[in-house]
Amino acid sequence: MSISSRFSVGIHLLSLLDIDKDQPEINTSEFLAGSVNTNPAVVRKIMGMLRNAGLVKTRPGKAGAELAKDLSEVTLLDVYKAVEAVKENQLFSIHDNPNPKCIVGRNIQHSIGEHFYEAQLALEQSLKKTTVDQVVRQIEKDEASEERH
Template structure:
């Protein structure tokens, strides 16, 4: 099971936008950095704009952050671009054989464990800001 790449692409986009001092970054330039199609970038830009992280202007003015990096957590980005609902990161198979001891009980056992796993993952994401990410990018670039 994997979370879609929308999450990491959106984080990449926001970090890249933060490096643009002139506010004239285009979806094509972002797509070149991510190595994807500009259409993918534009679709994510809509979600990031709806989340009030960016503003997108037509023409040459480009894309700009409207929220400070320190105020955007990875959890915020995750929620903005993913469609995973609370307690639904993991899908448990249904219609098991209730005449089998495992089939009758596996869903209840796994449900609690997987809810805890989702909560733990979300807790980690809530404690990392995009400012932290950009700082690490700068640190890694100096190596």
């Protein structure tokens, strides 16, 4: 199991919107999709999730999109929660209705539940430590380093 690529695409889109913030009119779903190398419909879906979370502003048509918040206020956890459809904010889910007549079936949910909860907390604590602004600054640093070579 893995977290879907919506998470990295969400970070990608927010980063690009920040880098192009002086030209919001170019940030159409087609332009953004070209950067991600995906279909514009995928970008529109993820942008809708980011909009619903209050991270971006979008307008219908070719008007482009822009950030709704300064990225120094947006953590990777914010993006994760915006785009990952996790049941009750749970990264891991335990299958429902195991066989109560089986020793494993009777005990599996209790036996692994705490471990899953701890892993979820560790992930969230890690994602809280990094803002999308930090990601953008790293992108710019990497780009400047490439240009010098």
